[in-house]
Amino acid sequence: MLMYDIYIINLLSSPERKENIANQLNAINVPFTFFPAIDGRKEAHPLFKKYDDQCSQLYRGRSLNKGQLGCYASHYLLWEKCAEKGEPIIVLEDDAIISPIEFKAFCTSATSLNSQFKFIRLHKHQRKRFSSKKATEIDKLEIHRFSKGHMGTIGYFLTPSGAKKLLEHSQHWFLPVDIFMDRFWITKIDSYGTIPPCLSHDDSYESNIGYVEYEKRAKRHLYTKIRREGFNLSEAIKRTIHNAIFNLTKKRK
Template structure:
């Protein structure tokens, strides 16, 4: 059985109880992973990886302490995945599970080839994207997505994918879900389930907090950001073309 880790701040007791109840009802063993609180002193050493200058230059935003804690929490679970050398499922504590699709996915994991290193388990939140089937398991359809999902609510991850995420995450300047979406940079292809296995529970507000937009940005920084966004679009598009051509061959 694939190990399930639930990211939870120690202070978020209601969230822990809610997700624990859902997993217990499905008779699925899991482990609560104590999230890093980016607001707590002393600051966790991993938060030194954040480069605010790059964040403001390329994203026009400063990451909140909650976002930094979220990044650190996922980063530590990537390390855990490599350490135990087994695939894992990471779930944030505000998830609302869809019983049958989630159980079906758990049962279908043995059918998934090693080449599929990471699978998002929720609906893609982009306004425009395309997807197409790359694997039909017994009860789950795995799709390749042309754009990332804009969230890290829950995902399946192999050690090989975790290593790539770690290797390409030496310096942080965007939220962890946006970093994970940059599959052309981190080399972890963007797969997801066609039908969602879960979603975010609407009764919970975000524990993360929002980014702060940079103010009084120089013309040079504005130009750098526009060039960065254009470059991202071009690289993503070229990567997707190559991926589709490779599938045909």
């Protein structure tokens, strides 16, 4: 029996994606609700005021495009909904490919998870190099803690406490939402995911939020490259320190 609401982020201009994801979920008899995505290319949403382009250029050497801002706003609004409801939710994007057995197993067993897990990625890990360690298991799935975030926002499980953490640390936008969500050393929400993954990305659909192309890049001066590499190095160091402290704490318990 399903206990948590499932929300699917879908642009009104993408009816074929809506139909495809609906067919997948209906096939495994899983109830869901469509959540209208914010189309940043067509509307200037009030949440966009949180975006700091100067900071994005400073640390990343590029701007977020309007589609990326719309994606960020769409997820942000669902975090608010989760916090207001006071109940965990599952968020999916409409270009997800669902692994029927694994996804239904998670949906029907998620209520057994303890408060340790505020945020669990359900899709395939998309980084080339990472490590993971089993934290627990539910039904046919293992929940692992990962040394690096998954990249992407294809699908995840989120609790109200996790939503509040994301909202708290998301008042100043300068990164794509998936990269922000991977900064667990900032949000204090450790990186957990399922093995095997419950979802993957449907590569037959082109991105309609523009992750690949950026609207504006800083001039490729040497100092721009140095700033960006410095930021990336700083992020890697902070992640490494956080992981070391986490592992040390676990060994002492």
